[in-house]
Amino acid sequence: MALHAEQSDRYTKFAMRLTRARPGLHSFITTLTPNFTEAEKTLRDASLVLWEQYDDYEPGTNFLSWACRIVRRQVIEHRHAASPDAAAAGFSAALIERLADETLVDAELERLAAERRAAGQCIAKLQQGDRNLIRVIYGGKQTAQAIAAQLNRPVQSVHQRLCQLRRAVEQCAQRTLDGEGGAS
């Protein structure tokens, strides 16, 4: 009974840590895996892989950093196991290693996490129509083609608007952080 409670407590802590780390893991995997469908699959698989290796995690250390190091191996293994066509659709192993090395520096992990938090505030400042566009397309409710057809406009204009919004949110987040740094 005590063993069961201990295991349950252990799993609860793991789930909480994984939930907190999820945005960072999503960003890390997407950086290494430019095929976004494949990235989502890797993220789903990562939960099980991380749980299987949870004994190796030292409480009190950076869970996201630990998780990213494991997922990095997973991405590289998938890269080696992929068919030539699938491998050609992604980055080379050398580039994946460089991107991972540079991301897994504590200062960079912290900066990216701060940018994600600031980006959340910046998204909230967007106009309702722009937030709707992000929700329907990135949320998978409708394709850019479907939205373009509704608007009777070329699909490229929908893609361009999304890119403008992404750039605007990124610049807003960076300005926010630079402002905080300047104020401190």
Added chain:
Amino acid sequence: MSHVDHQRLMTLIDALCSQTLDAAGMAELEAMLIDDAEARRVYRHAINTHSTLRQYAQATSSSGPKMTVKPLHVIIAAAVIVVVITVAAIVVHRIFPAKPGEGAGRSAHTAAPIQSDKAPGEKAEP
């Protein structure tokens, strides 16, 4: 940035985020990133924002109502129909005003369900 064309890099990242980057574009992006640390920094931060937008959309699109973007002529047509119906209702009401008894009876019937937030047994306003 050392030797990479920043504008071209952003165009390739835009295409990647739109999932419209073809194999040749992917190879070009790889070539830009592999030997340029500044290009990789730009790429990492752009994808970080892209990832944040995707997670925002996934978190909010399941909880909220389905959003659709309607073309302007549909919105205008809908507005015209609403205005026509409203004007027609006002005109009909002025030409054929409701009898006092009918109006009071109808409002009493329709008001009852609206007061459903009252606790059971609670007396209605006199």
